[in-house]
Amino acid sequence: MATSKTNSNIVIVGCGINGLFAAYTLLKRGYNVTIIDKNKDGLTSKNNAGLLTPSLTATPEIGLKEIIQASTIGYGPIYISPTHILRNLDWFVPTLKHMTGYEEEIIKLGWKSLKLYEQFFKKEKIQADVIHGVAALYSNKGEASKMAKEQNGRFIDEKQISGLGYKNLGGGVMYDKEISINPAKLYDGLKERISEMGAIIILGKEAAINFEKGKITNIDAGQKITADNYLITTGSWTNYMLKPLGYNPHVLPARGLTMLFNTQNSRIISAPSLLEDYGLAVSQHDANTVRVTGFFEMVGLNGRFKQSRKDWILEILKKHIKEYKKLHMFKEGYGFRPCTPDQLPIIGKVPGYSNLFVATGQCRLGVTLAPVTAEIVSDLIEERKSAGIHINHLSPERFTK
Ligand SMILES: Cc1cc2nc3c(=O)[nH]c(=O)nc-3n(C[C@H](O)[C@H](O)[C@H](O)COP(=O)(O)OP(=O)(O)OC[C@H]3O[C@@H](n4cnc5c(N)ncnc54)[C@H](O)[C@@H]3O)c2cc1C
Structure with a gap:
């Protein structure tokens, strides 16, 4: 009852x-x-990142190889500190046993949530810079077309990607029904x-x-x-x-970095996107504000990122954002994703x-x-x-x- x-x-x-x-x-x-x-x-x-994208929920499978790679190579999007592994074996051991198979259920929950968001925004009139249509962008065109087929997205080519404000990318997938918001x-x-x-x-x-x-x-x-x-x-x-x-x-926490840029009243990005090769999310919320987020680092509740990590992000933006020169960073922040094994x-x-x-x-x-x-x-x-x-x-x- x-x-x-x-x-x-x-x-x-x-x-x-x-x-x-x-x-x-x-x-x-x-x-x-x-x-x-x-x-x-x-x-x-x-x-x-403020991406409400059920189609992009799948996490690559984490096994021993991936954990070793992530704990020894410090320059990619993912990093796991070896001492953190040793201190938290009760988290990492179940992970190694491949406790996966969750994707389908999570995607279903994601779609249900997106519906609730639509009702919420209709009813409450909260202004959160809602943008419909999120793209996943890849260097490799073949990978993009494979993902488009697998995930019922719309394939976009180099020219269309250029129209969104990006360069040096081979292909992408547009998810028209998924949305981006300004989380703040x-x-x-x-x-x-x-x-x-x-x-x-x-x-x-x-x-x-x-x-x-x-x-x-x-x-x-x-x-x-x-x-x-x-x-x-x-x-x-x-x-x-x-x-x-x-x-x-x-x-366990997985920390990530947020960088906010001012574009001085210039719309340089016309669709929120995930740069899949680097795990970076880029959105322009309004005429002035571009949000870039990245990194999945398991190092405990520590929010300090080295300058070399921030420079890594800036290099990628320089390579892939057509009007990179218009980006002026004005704020940085961090957060901790609450993750289960x-x-x-x-x-x-x-x-x-x-x-x-x-x-x-x-x-x-x-x-x-x-x-x-x-x-x-x-x-x-x-x-x-x-x-x-x-x-x-x-x-x-x-x-x-
Ligand atoms: C870089 C980055 C990008 C992300 N991108 C996305 C995205 O695009 N889409 C998406 O869906 N998710 C994204 N996430 C994940 C998402 O941000 C988190 O999963 C979500 O914000 C967690 O919200 P929460 O309310 O559960 O926890 P939190 O926001 O962490 O809130 C927990 C609160 O509990 C408080 N608290 C803790 N202990 C106590 C105590 N003893 N007493 C009182 N208060 C306490 C803390 O101060 C904190 O404010 C991203 C995360 C990061 C870091």
Whole structure:
């Protein structure tokens, strides 16, 4: 039976995009929501590529060879620190066992989320620089045409790529139905919206969980806050958050870099794109702002990138952006993707606790999957079944076996 939501209170710890969408969904369903974050502003949920592209979800299979390569070669898009591997064997050993086969389910979740985004943008009128049509670009024309066939995209040739603002690329795939947003504008707009809807937002306070006999008693964030249910959306910090409760969600951070450039009122890129050979995403959000993001580095919660890594990105932009000279960098940022060994999110009740839920682990897709994650976790809180969504493989229980 569904639980009653009348005057039901929920505390959410973690005001990233997943905490915000969960707050939004629960407020719409009639809950009283308090959301807490130790920081005063979004980090990862503002410093990402903002691509909502279910077709581009597949991650290359990670095996021993890939992990060795990524931990010994420091100049590519992926880097894994060898000490990080040794410190986190419980993450890397399951990864080596190829806990894959998730792509189909994740792509389905991605499309469901994209539909929810469309409804959201129609209803809320939040201005987040939504652009329809995202391209994946390759040096190798043959690879582009293979991907276009495999993923039902539209092949684009060198001339069309040039029309989008890029050069020295052999072919690409255009995904017309997928979108790009400005993640910082989405984050700020949604935070403002949930505040208007009545959410209590507490920022700059680190939260800890108080519990007894399989039940959370309150959240301590400078003051003790009690609720009927509690939801943890702490992204890359979730291992630390849940450790005192004896549960390890197996979430490790994969850091990435964001660079923002001013174009001085010149539209130099006409379609958001992924430069697939380098794992770099490039979008022009408006007349002035180009966002470039890159790197998947597993080195812990450390946001310092060497200048040589930034120079690597600039060299690639110089090679592939026709009007590179118009790019003037004005801001840099970093974020931490919350990744699980099987590349699947963790959404559900925390094992052993009757009133504690967790929603994290979306890794490279945290923004894409935020609305559907919010629907799933809200349904679980209400003890309802989410229509048409398989959730068993998302269960937190999978890491207790
Ligand atoms: C470079 C880069 C590019 C990306 N590109 C894309 C993309 O194109 N599309 C896409 O879908 N995804 C993308 N991602 C992934 C996406 O950004 C993340 O998956 C997503 O932002 C995670 O959101 P979250 O709300 O789960 O976690 P976060 O945004 O990390 O939020 C968690 C919050 O919890 C807070 N917190 C932690 N511990 C505590 C505590 N004890 N008390 C209080 N607060 C606490 C933290 O301060 C933080 O604000 C990218 C990521 C990066 C780094």
